[in-house]
Amino acid sequence: MIRSLANDDYARVMEIWERAVRATHHFLKEEDILQYKELIYNKYLDLVDLYGFVDEKGVLSGFVGISGEAIQLLFVDANKRGTGVGKRLVAYAVREKGSKTVDVNEQNQQAVRFYEHLGFVTTGRFPVDDAGKPYPILSMELKTKKSV
Secondary structure (H helix, E strand, O other): OEEEOOHHHHHHHHHHHHHHHHHHOOOOOHHHHHHHHHHHHHOHHHHOEEEEEEOOOOOEEEEEEEEOOEEEEEEEOHHHOOOOHHHHHHHHHHHHHOOOEEEEEOOOHHHHHHHHHOOEEEEEEEOOOOOOOOOOEEEEEEOOOOOO
16 A cells, blocks of 8 residues: 655654665765765655555555655665565556656666666766765656556
């Protein structure tokens, strides 16, 4: 089930975020992870509409943050990767909320391939991320809804 998330969910959201980042963002330095963690908790979560996937046991296991037509955040608990949670969250963002774009770390090739599999194509590249760090960002746009 996918439901809207609120401030009460932020502690679990941050657990998911950190576990996911540590499992997939091996290119980040520890100090970067800590800086991003603070930014996400204190700023970014409040700038998006946040939705979470709750499993059959009632446990929040992934979330998506949406702003306008853009998926701004998508993270799945590390122990739930490969179970369809991410795909369900993207499908919800696309079908229910009209999402059409996403920015993804170029160095996170698993994420790039995931979005390509769902019909997103790269439309631009930025040499640094929003925090000015040297982690290139790919802008991607949904061209086909065949897999979503």
